[in-house]
Amino acid sequence: MTVDARVEALIRHIEKRRRINKFFYFLFFSATLVSTISLIVIFVTLSYESLNFFTQVSIIEFLTHTKWTALFAEKHFGVLPLLNATLITSLIAILVAAPLGVMIALFLSEYASPNLRSIVKPMVETLAGIPTVVYGYFALYFITPRILRGVWEGLQIHNALAVGLMIGVLIIPIVASISDDAMKAVPLDLRHAAYALGARKCDVALRVVLPAALSGVSASIILAFARAMGETMIAAIAGGFRSVLTFNVGEAMETMTAYIAQVATGDAPHGTIEFQSLFAVALFLLLITAALNYVGIKVVRKWAIRY
Amino acid sequence: MMIKSYTQLLSEYLGPGKDKMSDSSEPEVVKVENLKVVYGDKVAIDGISISFKKHYITAIIGPSGCGKSTLLRSINRLNDLIPNAKVYGKVYFNGVDIYSKDVDPVFIRSRISMVFQRPNPFPFSIFDNVAFGLKVNGFKLTKDELYKKVKDALVKAALWDEVKDRLDSHAYSLSGGQQQRLCIARSLAVDPEVLLLDEPTVSLDPISTARIESLLRSIKDEYTIIIVTHNMLQAARVSDYTVVMMPDDHMVGRIIEYGATKEIFTNPRDKRTEDYISGRIG
Numbered sequence: 084m085t086v087d088a089r090v091e092a093l094i095r096h097i098e099k100r101r102r103i104n105k106f107f108y109f110l111f112f113s114a115t116l117v118s119t120i121s122l123i124v125i126f127v128t129l130s131y132e133s134l135n136f137f138t139q140v141s142i143i144e145f146l147t148h149t150k151w152t153a154l155f156a157e158k159h160f161g162v163l164p165l166l167n168a169t170l171i172t173s174l175i176a177i178l179v180a181a182p183l184g185v186m187i188a189l190f191l192s193e194y195a196s197p198n199l200r201s202i203v204k205p206m207v208e209t210l211a212g213i214p215t216v217v218y219g220y221f222a223l224y225f226i227t228p229r230i231l232r233g234v235w236e237g238l239q240i241h242n243a244l245a246v247g248l249m250i251g252v253l254i255i256p257i258v259a260s261i262s263d264d265a266m267k268a269v270p271l272d273l274r275h276a277a278y279a280l281g282a283r284k285c286d287v288a289l290r291v292v293l294p295a296a297l298s299g300v301s302a303s304i305i306l307a308f309a310r311a312m313g314e315t316m317i318a319a320i321a322g323g324f325r326s327v328l329t330f331n332v333g334e335a336m337e338t339m340t341a342y343i344a345q346v347a348t349g350d351a352p353h354g355t356i357e358f359q360s361l362f363a364v365a366l367f368l369l370l371i372t373a374a375l376n377y378v379g380i381k382v383v384r385k386w387a388i389r390y
Numbered sequence: 391m392m393i394k395s396y397t398q399l400l401s402e403y404l405g406p407g408k409d410k411m412s413d414s415s416e417p418e419v420v421k422v423e424n425l426k427v428v429y430g431d432k433v434a435i436d437g438i439s440i441s442f443k444k445h446y447i448t449a450i451i452g453p454s455g456c457g458k459s460t461l462l463r464s465i466n467r468l469n470d471l472i473p474n475a476k477v478y479g480k481v482y483f484n485g486v487d488i489y490s491k492d493v494d495p496v497f498i499r500s501r502i503s504m505v506f507q508r509p510n511p512f513p514f515s516i517f518d519n520v521a522f523g524l525k526v527n528g529f530k531l532t533k534d535e536l537y538k539k540v541k542d543a544l545v546k547a548a549l550w551d552e553v554k555d556r557l558d559s560h561a562y563s564l565s566g567g568q569q570q571r572l573c574i575a576r577s578l579a580v581d582p583e584v585l586l587l588d589e590p591t592v593s594l595d596p597i598s599t600a601r602i603e604s605l606l607r608s609i610k611d612e613y614t615i616i617i618v619t620h621n622m623l624q625a626a627r628v629s630d631y632t633v634v635m636m637p638d639d640h641m642v643g644r645i646i647e648y649g650a651t652k653e654i655f656t657n658p659r660d661k662r663t664e665d666y667i668s669g670r671i672g
Contacts, residue, residue, distance in 0.1 A: 272510040276573070279468060280523035280580055281500025290526065295513045 129369060132362035136160075139356055145363065151326040151342075153357045160360055162367060164328040168243060168336035169368075172318060173311035175247025175332065176254055180311075181304050183251075184258025185293075188300070191259070192266035193288040204263070211256035219320030222249040227321065241323025241335035249321060250314045254307040261306065265299020266292050298386035305379035309372045315340035339368045394485035396493045402484070403501070419444045419584055419614045420465055420502075425479035427460050427469060434460045435643040438479070440633060442584075447606060447615040449629035449651065451622055453666065456635040457643025458618040462586050465616065466502040467495040484583070500527050502584040503577035507592050509569035511561035511576070516553050519561050519572055520544060523580035539579055547575035548605040567598025571605065578609070585609075587617040591624065603628045622667050626655050634663045 084092075137145070140160045148161025187207060191200050222245040231245060232238050269292050277287045293300070315338075323335030324345050337345070343361050351358040418441040425438040435457035442448050450458045460469070467488060469475045481488050488498050500523070511519050520540040524531060531539065540557075544550040549571040553564070561572060570590060577585055587606075591599040606615055606628050619625055625632050632654045634647040647660045658664045 270510070272506060272508060273512060275468060275471060276504075276506060276510045276512070276576075277522070277526070278471060278496075279466060279499055279504035279506075279586075280526065280576065281496055281503070282523075282526040283496050286526040290522065291512055 126366075126369070129362050129366040132359050133366045136356065136359035136363040140360075140363075145367075149328045151337075153326075153342075153346075153360050154351075158356065160363075162339070162364065164326045165337060165339045165342050165364060166367075167328055167330070168318075168322065168326075169312055169338040169340070171330070171332060171336065172243050172247040172250060172322065172338055173308055175244065176250035176311040176314075177304065177308050179248060179251025180254045180258050180307055184255045184303065184307070185262055185300060187255065187259040188262035188266055189288050189293065191263045193284065193292060204260070207259050208256050210252065211254075211260075213253075215253060215314060215316040216320070218249045218253055219317040222246060222317060222321035235333060238333045239323070239335050241321060241325070242333050243322060243336040244332040246318050246322040246336075246338075247332070249317050250311045253314065253317070254310050257307040257310055258300075258303045261303035262296065262300045265296035265303070268299070269295040298383045301386065302379055302383045305375060305382065309375045309379075312368065312372055312375070313340060315344050319344045339364050343368075392485050393482070393487070396486050396490065399484055399486040400497075417443045419484060420616070421480075421482040422461070422465070423480040423482070425461070425464060425477070425481065427457070427464055428476045428478070429472065430474045433640070433642045435635075438643075438645055440645060440648060442614060442616055443631065444614050445611055446630040447610050447617060447628055448631040448633060449625035450616065450618045450633045450635060451620060451625045451666075452635035452643070453637070454620065455641065455643075456637045458620075458635055459588050460643065461635070462504075462588055462616065462618050465584070466499045466504055466586060468499070468504065470495055500580050501582050502586060503580055503582040504586040504588065505570070505573050505577055505590050507589045509566055509573055509593070511564070511569050511572050514561065515558050516561050516564070516572060517557040520575050520579045523576060527580055540575075543575040543579035544572075546578050546605070546609050547571045548601060548608070549575055565598075567594050567601065570594060570598065570602060574602070574605065578613075582613065584614045584616065587615065589618050589620065591619075591621070599624070622655075626651060634658075634660070634666065636662055636666070 145160055145162050147163070148159055149163050150159035150161050151164045152159045191204055191207075195203060223240070226249060227238060227240060227242060227245045231242075235244075238244070273291055273295060274287050277291045282290070318338040319341040322338060322341055324337050324341060325335040326337040326342065327334075329336065343365055346357060346361045351361075420442040422438055422440050426436045427434045438457075438461060450461060452458050463469045464477055464481055465483075469477055477489060483498060483502065486493065488495070503523070512522060517540055520543050521536055524536060524539060541550060541554075544553065549568060552568060553559075553572075556563075561569065564572060574585075574587075574590070591602050594602070603624065606617070609615075617625075617628065629651045632647075632649065632651040633645055634654065635643050636646045638644050647654060647658060647663045649659075654663065655667060658667065
């Protein structure tokens with residue numbers, strides 16, 4: 084082979100490698116594009132349909148009216164009953180999941196032996212993988228009649244309490260898993276320093292590891308709360324479709340997601356106001372969860388510790 | 391050294407009621423006898439016997455991997471935290487075998503506290519860092535007493551003047567050298583008898599190092615100090631006694647020489663010590 088031919092072959096080889104490199108760039112870039120474009124498309128669609136809705140119902144009425152009677156003859160579109168139901172069920176859920184999740188994380192990262200941890204952690208994470216329709220069914224046919232009614236007789240069969248408790252169980256793994264990762268990331272050195280001062284394991288766990296992992300722990304709680312707000316199946320099955328503003332957790336309540344599911348699976352014709360109201364509620368929910376995520380990121384950045 | 395029971399140690403710690411004054415003249419605070427430490431199936435150190443004298447600074451020197459830190463961590467039972475670590479032999483603290491069954495290792499660690507290679511302050515305020523040991527040891531203190539103890543510790547660690555106006559600042563806002571002095575203050579706050587330091591200046595600049603060395607000299611009348619270092623000049627500058635460790639042919643750490651620092655550095659008995667301190671090996 085002449086020198087020129089070898090140079091040419093080398094150039095072809097280099098060109099090929101460069102094309103392959105470019106190909107992977109575009110492949111990975113397109114993958115990223117799919118998810119970002121999805122978000123934009125969802126946002127634009129929701130906004131467009133919502134716009135039609137808000138030409139007929141004022142934003143003021145939407146945000147302040149206390150009645151939501153979209154599917155009745157006399158229609159009112161005050162989102163407060165739905166928002167109230169969403170917030171109450173999510174709050175109950177986070178009251179269950181935050182303490183339990185953090186305690187599980189402390190157990191997994193500080194107390195459990197590597198063997199026990201390798202068994203328990205996947206089990207906890209499996210909780211998040213159970214189809215939520217199973218949770219909804221379980222709440223409606225077991226939690227409410229068999230457990231809750233044992234201590235609270237007047238409880239309605241559809242009620243916010245069972246929904247909140249069930250969502251709480253669903254989001255425990257989110258809190259536990261992310262908190263555990265944050266705790267595992269705390270340097271061993273810090274633990275040893277505490278032990279070398281005469282600390283016991285509970286001091287190390289509560290006074291050193293927990294504060295050191297605080298940004299990750301708060302992130303896990305905020306993410307879990309956002310997940311709770313978005314949970315649909317449990318709320319739809321066990322919460323009922325009763326859109327009334329009430330603070331009694333023993334009564335049926337319709338969350339924003341349950342309303343969307345109800346209308347989307349029902350036969351509200353396109354172009355009607357009840358059909359459009361679905362998009363307005365969805366947009367509202369999207370904005371709230373986006374704001375929550377934004378706050379979460381801010382909190383994490385503010386408290387983040389660089390070791 | 392007289393062998394005592396753990397209960398005796400506890401009653402002495404509590405103070406008055408002591409009837410045997412003979413112990414206070416005993417100059418050995420920590421005595422190690424035929425110590426062997428094994429990690430999994432690797433023997434880290436073996437045949438270690440040595441005494442550490444009260445209110446002196448003893449340096450442990452030797453090349454990397456010779457088991458200096460392992461020896462140090464055996465003295466406050468920190469090796470307990472390492473899975474697969476096994477300790478054989480005896481370590482006496484004030485005459486009490488700290489590896490005997492009835493001894494609470496947590497109590498031992500509050501009497502023999504430790505400073506690490508890398509400054510590792512806790513992620514909270516300067517004040518809370520120093521107060522940490524007092525809180526976890528269950529000292530019942532009023533706010534003023536706590537403040538005084540924290541201040542005393544910071545003064546001893548030569549950090550007070552630099553931080554007295556910002557005790558509530560985050561510990562991570564301090565420089566590396568200040569952080570290490572904070573860690574020393576944190577250890578002194580629990581009022582230990584023995585202070586272990588594991589290469590405390592290895593990550594610090596010469597000025598911070600000099601500060602720490604001078605503070606160690608200034609507190610040695612109150613504490614028994616054991617410092618691991620592979621900086622021979624540091625050993626020469628700060629210590630009264632020096633222990634030289636060296637790995638043997640099977641990479642098992644052993645003590646090859648022990649004596650007054652001056653003697654070790656001017657007139658080493660062992661050829662390997664001479665080679666090591668003159669920089670020919672290590």
